[in-house]
Amino acid sequence: MSLLKYIIKRLLVAVPVLFGVITLTFVLSRFMPGDPVLAYMPEGHINWVVYEQIKQSLGLNDPIIIQYFRYLGDILVGNWGLSLSIANRMPVWELIMQRLPRTADIAIFAMIIAAIIGIKTGVISATHRNKAKDTIARGITLLGVALPVFFLGMLLQYTLGYTIRIDDQAIFPTTGFKTATFTDPPFVTGFRMIDALLSGELYMIPDYLFHLVLPVFCLAFISLAGIVRQTRSSMLEVLEQDYIRTARAKGCKEKDVINTHAKKNAMIPTVTIIGLGFGGLLTGAVLTETTFGLAGIGELLVLAIRNSDYWVLNGMVFFFAIIFIAVNLITDVIYGILDPRIRY
Template sequence: MKLRDYVIRRLLLLIPVLIGISFITFFLSHMIGDPAAAWLSEKTAGQPELVEKIRAAHHLDDPLVIQYYYYLVDLSKLDLGRTGRNEGGRPVVQALMDYFPATLELAIIGMILCLLIGIPAGILSAIYKDKWVDHIVRLGALVGVSMPVFWLGLIVKYWLSYKFGWFPLDGRLPYSITPPPDVTGMYTFDALIAGQWDTFFIAVRHAILPSFCLALISMAIITRMMRSSMLETMTQDYIRTARAKGLSERIVILKHALRNALTPTTTVAGIAFGGLLSGAVMTETIFSWPGIGRFSVKAIGATDFASIMGFAMLIAIIYVFANLIVDILYVYLDPRVKYG
């Protein structure tokens, strides 16, 4: 099967996945309250005629099955509805487009930290198995997996920001700094595109702590997966053959062992990236980062069902595409893998 056919088939499978996600989120959200409440303020909540007008405009008087039908029709047109009063009643798609770049920037920097730290740490741990390096890496990975994000965020903010002043406390940029021209919505990338190096380094300093806190668990998982994959790969016959040929240990590890050990690690990294995007709620709240995590928290607090369902649909799409990219990378990492 060709790559194009494989991608098309996987994209078609996205349709039933999104329908399933929409079905679950729609019916669960409508079980916890009146969707019309999201569009009402304290002043208008006591006006029955306005409530009925809102319910009629959004088909809320119809049975749930009919409401879900109208939701699917709007979804086919990429219309996710309108936000509640907490976001000014603007389209959900527009709100997600405004908030998503901040979360994507955080996730990309976090994934870079995961790969730059997790993969070398896993390789070193496997090479020096049962030595002091291995024990330190394994202990660090255990601490990383066990560390609650909210606790870690508060600790690093107190020590690294408040006590030592190495990093800013909150936000993406200081109020005195004008954001770079909006190209991607990600300040670090936009500053690079515009050649604003001072703004770039300031934006990176603001993003380091929240990115690290967000990525720590994934970093620990990637480290442990890389270690176990390398240990398994190093026992294979072709590794012994490479050593018997007189190749240096550096060549054996980097050229022969690493590429094969990366295959399972790639799966973990792809899933982790989706997790970074969807799991930023706590991190963005602690660091006042204006991403979709904070957007979803505000939507839940305001019982804004359209925004909640839009957030769920976006995360579902991200996970599907992350898995698709991982499956495509498999073929390049391991030629024995075929599209099927």
């Protein structure tokens, strides 16, 4: 099977998965406590006539099966609905795209750093098994697995934002994504650095990167643990293979044995961890965004649940499902690049 046919097959398989996600999310959201219309109306000033009019206009008085098929039809034509209480009648797709760049920035930077350092550390740990470097690497892994992300975030804020100061100034910003006196660059892509570059307002880029240091470090450290552990495990397994012994017996330098023969073959399980980890960072950065005051899609999900905004909640879960399917597909394609023996 060619790569193109494999991709088409995977996309066709994804259709019933997405259908199941839409159905399950829709049903569960309707059984959530709370009322989206009440959350939308001013607290303490509820006009029940207006309340019923809004419910009727939104179709919430219809049987749930009618609501479901109406929503399914809207999804099929690309209409994800309108946010009711979070952003007054703003299209859900636009709302997600407005929040996505901030989450994507910290997820991309964190995963790049975690992947580079994690793979290098895992290889060093495996090639120095049961020695000091291996012990240190395993200690870092254990700490990354055991440490809650919100606790690490608050620890970084306390130490680098309040305790250790230079000229009575925090070393790194502890909240937000820009200096309060800075404006936003003209909107082009929604990604602050790209928009600042395109508009020529380059002074915004270092300021933005400076604000991302703590949240990126926080996510990178937590992600690092799984990558180091998987890389070490895979490398130890590969180093026991016959072709590694043969390469050494032929007089290959140990550096070439590790980098040319062992590392590439050990990367397939690690790629899986990186791919799923990146999807997890995009969809699960709720605690990090809340801790550092970043208005990303994680915070948007919390607001949707808190305000019973069905349309935003359903749209976000659907969006998350698309991300995970895409990440899994890309990961499988990378498998074939790393190992030519894999055929589709």
